[in-house]
Amino acid sequence: MKLHLLDRSNLGNSSFATKVNEYPYFLKVWHYHPELELVVVLKSEGTCFIGDNVEKFGIGDVVLIGENLPHMWQNDEDYFLQNSKQTAKAIAIHFKKDYLGPKFFEKPEMIHILELFERARFGLKFLNIDKNVISEIHNMLKLEGFEKTMAFLHILNKLAKHKSTMRLSSQGFVNSFQASKSDAQDNVQAYIFKNFNQDISLDKAAEIANMNPSAFSRFFKRVNRKTFSKYVTEIRIGYACKLLQENKFNISSICYESGFNNVSNFNRQFKLSMNCTPSEYVEKRKRSNLPQQ
Numbered sequence: 001m002k003l004h005l006l007d008r009s010n011l012g013n014s015s016f017a018t019k020v021n022e023y024p025y026f027l028k029v030w031h032y033h034p035e036l037e038l039v040v041v042l043k044s045e046g047t048c049f050i051g052d053n054v055e056k057f058g059i060g061d062v063v064l065i066g067e068n069l070p071h072m073w074q075n076d077e078d079y080f081l082q083n084s085k086q087t088a089k090a091i092a093i094h095f096k097k098d099y100l101g102p103k104f105f106e107k108p109e110m111i112h113i114l115e116l117f118e119r120a121r122f123g124l125k126f127l128n129i130d131k132n133v134i135s136e137i138h139n140m141l142k143l144e145g146f147e148k149t150m151a152f153l154h155i156l157n158k159l160a161k162h163k164s165t166m167r168l169s170s171q172g173f174v175n176s177f178q179a180s181k182s183d184a185q186d187n188v189q190a191y192i193f194k195n196f197n198q199d200i201s202l203d204k205a206a207e208i209a210n211m212n213p214s215a216f217s218r219f220f221k222r223v224n225r226k227t228f229s230k231y232v233t234e235i236r237i238g239y240a241c242k243l244l245q246e247n248k249f250n251i252s253s254i255c256y257e258s259g260f261n262n263v264s265n266f267n268r269q270f271k272l273s274m275n276c277t278p279s280e281y282v283e284k285r286k287r288s289n290l291p292q293q
Contacts, residue, residue, distance in 0.1 A: 004029055004030065004031040004032075005031070005032060005033065006029075006031045006032070006033045014148070015095070015099045015100060015149065016093060016094065016095035016096075016099050016152065017035075017093065017094040017095070018091070018092075018093050018140065018141050018148075019091070019092050019093075020042075020089065020090070020091055020092075020141065021088075021089065021090050021091075021092055022043075022087060022088070022089040023087070023088050023089075024079065024084065024086065024087060024088065025044070025075040025079040025080060025086070025088050026044065026046070026073040026074065026075055026088045026090070028072060028073075028074050029072060030049065030070060030071075030072045030189075030190045030193065030194070031070065031072065032068050032069060032070045032071070033067075033068070033094070034067050034068055034096070035067060035094040035095055035096055036065065036066055036067055036094070036095055036096070036097060036117060036120055037064070037065040037071075037092060037093065037094050038062070038063075038064050038065075038091075038092070038093040038095075038137075038159075039061075039062070039063045039064075039065065039073075039090055039091070039092055039093075040061070040062050040090060040091040040134055040137050040138075041057055041058065041059055041060065041061040041062075041089075041090045042059065042089040042090055042091065043059060043087055043088060043089035043090075044057075044058075044075055044079065044086065044087065044088035044090075045057065045058045045059070045075070046073065046074050046075035046076045046079070046088075047074050047076075047239070048063070048071065048072070048073050048074070049070075049071060049072045049074070049193045050063070050065060050069065050070075050071045050123035050168045050169055051069055051070065051071070051122065051123055051168060051169020051170065051173045051174060052169055052170050052172075052173035052189075052231075052234075052235065053123060053168040053169050053170070053238065054235055054238050054239040054242070055125070055168060055242060056242040056243070056245075056246060057073065060129070060131075060134065061125065062125070062126040062129050062133070062134065062137075062159075063123065063124065063125050063126070063168075064116070064120040064123070064124045064126070064159065065120065065123050065124075066117070066120035066121035066122065066123065066124075067096075067097060067121070069120075069121065069122070069123055069169065069174070070186075070189065071123070072193070073088075073090075075088055091137055091138065091141065093137075093152070095152075097114075097117050100149075100153075105117070112157075112160045112161065113153075113156050113157065113160045115160065116156065116159060116160040119165070119167070121174055122167045122168055122169040122170070122171070122174055123167070123168030123169045124165050124166070124167060124168065125165065125166045125168060126159060126162050126164070126165055127164040127165060127166055128164045129162065133155065133158055133159070136151065136154070136155055136158075137155055139151070140152055140155065172224060172225050172226075173224075184208075184209035184210065184211070184219075185209075185223055187208050187209065188205050188208055188209050188220070191204070191205055191208050192205070192231070192232060192235065193235075196232060196235045196236055196239070196259055197236065197239065197257060197259035198259060200232055200259070202216070202217060202228045202229070205220075205228060216228075232259075233269055233273070234273065236258045236259045236260065236269075237258070237269060237270055237273045237274065239257075239258050239259075240254050240255075240257075240258040240266070240270065240278065241274070241281065243257060243258065244278060244281055244282055244285070245285060247282070251263070251266075251278045251279060251282075254266075254278070266278070
């Protein structure tokens with residue numbers, strides 16, 4: 001799986017592009033583009049890869065992806081079955097940071113939206129989003145010209161003021177991706193995200209980067225500020241946390257689904273990363289979600 005630069009420049013008679021994508025499943029393309037992208041998931045479930053974050057997605061999710069941040073949406077396996085009746089549907093809005101002019105968002109009244117664009121460099125998920133905001137985004141697609149532009153500006157204003165958000169990708173990934181501009185780094189990242197929950201090896205990654213294993217190991221640590229094995233383990237643990245939050249599988253199943261070969265190693269690595277065992281993590285989540293007395 002290669003990292004693709006997608007051309008989103010054909011906007012027609014508009015300063016930003018809006019589209020409803022509806023397919024049997026989302027296309028598994030690891031890609032990036034110079035436009036920001038606002039995504040609203042209307043149907044389907046699966047896993048999204050944004051930078052070095054692995055995140056489960058589902059209906060009602062709203063995510064803002066920053067410019068040139070690699071990402072991919074991958075549906076669950078049942079979407080790919082021959083007789084599957086599942087469908088994947090999402091609103092995607094693509095726009096440049098200066099789509100209303102180079103200085104527009106630098107005005108005092110607009111600076112909070114510019115700050116939203118800056119936060120989106122890492123990918124931004126909006127938590128507990130009001131359904132009315134999703135309705136406004138959906139209704140905006142029916143508008144044209146001035147009304148559509150003002151409606152989108154109103155939506156950006158609401159998103160910029162929304163308090164409950166989660167940053168997705170890490171500072172290290174964003175910095176290394178911007179700094180590397182290297183096919184080797186891009187192709188290795190794509191290999192990791194496609195195979196993190198399967199057998200994955202440094203030797204294979206080195207082969208993809210066209211390096212010998214020792215040189216690749218030094219290269220990877222220099223660029224990502226951590227070893228290859230630690231990087232893969234962190235992605236697997238992050239994915240395991242998402243599965244634990246869903247509460248659909250037992251810990252043993254999540255161990256193997258996340259790419260670990262045995263439960264004892266999974267428990268050990270999880271505790272090293274999260275300072276608690278998987279079962280303790282689940283209990284903490286339950287307690288944090290208890291209604292206030």
